[in-house]
Amino acid sequence: MKFRRHSSAAFLVIGLLLSLQCLMIVHAADRRTAALPAIQEKQRMVKALQLTDLCLFTEARYTRHPAMADFHSAFQDGPLSFEHFPSGSLVTPTDLMRDYRD
């Protein structure tokens, strides 16, 4: 009688997962090359329109244009106002905001 080993099945499953991983890597590389024209188009548009931000969160000014926002933006509606946009918790003011006034 021939009996099937558990470890053979395990190697098969792991092998399958690993080959799917390889497939994933190939797919990603393929998609990257295919996306090149799209990236170039976006770069063109950024240059032509002099854009500064990606269009990700259109709720508020400072979530739509985080590069243009400053520390006060979230609270401009009132001196004691809190953050009230959900994506404001995702788009926090960056460390890179600099004040060039000495």
Added chain:
Amino acid sequence: MIELKNVRKIYNSGRPNEFAALKGVSFDCEARTFTVIKGPSGSGKTTLLSILGCMARPTSGRIMFREREITSLPERFLAEIRRNAFGFIFQQYNLIKGMTALENIMLPAYPGGEKRSVLEKRAMALLDHFNLCGKALSQIERLSGGEAQRVAIARALINDPAVIIADEPTAHLDTGLSREFMETMLSLKREGRTIVMASHDTLVCGSAFVDRVIEMRDGSLECKGAEA
């Protein structure tokens, strides 16, 4: 073959529940003999068998196996000896539930590094010897008491050990199965193996194949010597 010199075994040393299971036991055992250790529960039989089978280290004393001292061998070598030279049949069988009979039998041989196909062949041969071929892939829970015991014996034999150690093997068997068991032990003895068994079953102690019966009480041997 096996020699114990003034072996002591104390559990929970230094604590209030300190307990001396063996109090200076000296014992020797020739090859190809069938020795029975008789005594009431609590007399230290199981402890003696554990120490004989390299499953426990004595608190003091020396153990010789095949003329070699093994008392203070590192765990690795002790495990190797235990695996290759001894086959243990426990009172509760201690088969692993949820696994097939075949796998249980092969278990002691896994660390040996032999190819699985070789192990499977050997295990099947043993199952065949005990008329259990049909139960090879059955789970342990589904076996009857007698079948389970035969699997336990087969497991003890997978590495072709020189010594068989059995702890109260007939405790849960009826007369018929007990007799069958003793027949098996006899054939093993005839194959050239050494057998050491703990039992207070009169059927065992009074058996004609037994070379020697040793009595134990409260951690020491009462008498030592050949009896027929």
Added chain:
Amino acid sequence: MIEKQRNILDFTLSSLLRRKGKNAALLIVYTLVVSLLASVLFFTHALRKEAGLVLTDAPDMVVQKLLAGRYDLVPLTYADRIKAVRGVGTVRGRLWGYYFDAGIGANYTVMAPGDQPVAAGSISIGEGIARTRKASEGDVLPLRGQDGEVRLFQVAQVLSPQSSLVSSDLILMSERDFREFFSIPSTHATDLVLTIANPRERATIARKITQALPDTRPIIRDDIARTYDSVFSWRSGLLLVILASVVVSFLIFAWDRASGLSAEEKYEIGILKALGWETSDVLFMKFCEGLVISLTSFLAGVLLAYVHVFVASSSLFQPVLKGWSVLYPDFKLIPFIDAFQVATLFFFTVVPYSVAVVIPAWRAATVDPDAVMRA
């Protein structure tokens, strides 16, 4: 040697199969936890990478005017003062603002492009607007201007979906229409964009501009380009929350395993030792147990995360990312994957769990089998 390891692996697997239900549940949950974390890593990294690539030609510098801490229109006379600063190339006014579409509650960004102007009376709209307003080329879009009057604009073009990451909510109109629509005089602009020949001079020029014009705020390209690095860094809100919950889950798993073996497991180890297994064999078996589960979870989790983020457009994150936005971009991200992140994830997924399985077994495995059997 290999045979011995394989034999022990066989036993490990049959041991896992013996508690099918529990181990299956463990595997599934661990996979989901890994895929959640991997999804966040893939998402943020891909966005950062794309932002970095796409914003390479963002303006060298943007100069805003502030009034009482808010943005004010910048007078075009400032452009002359700025041009006088050494190192500044061209200075142009940008015209852009926001339009709130009350009908559907969406915010649009309205721009009047300097180059390639749009014809009067016409607009180009981003694909997000086309989607939400169900508008296409040739349609007429009514927009309410600053003075409250509704104006009709004809959609001349829908911007390509390929550019949606930057243009999804844009409305482009001619400069005249823009100034008329928002009542912005021809003397002012929203902000000024500069070209600066030498990138290393940007910070210096920014300082000089603030000295010359104290009510302005310059923003240089380095900061613009790296905004998204910090928006999606691990300290940002989204990532921190998810990271925290994932770390807690991992800890719960590890604690469950590390808090000790069940009596049944101890008993089994005792049997193995009694049968002649060495301590190292038992520990190897335990390690395999942890490795099998965590490795499978890792591989499956990463695959799931990839499919979720790059094939299904991170649909599970939509409620979080969308917030109150009505206009929501289609996150068709390009698969940029950071191998280092994946390797780190592998390390943190597999190693702690495998170790957490082995450690509690250590004690049971080193004790004399006799003692374990008696207990």
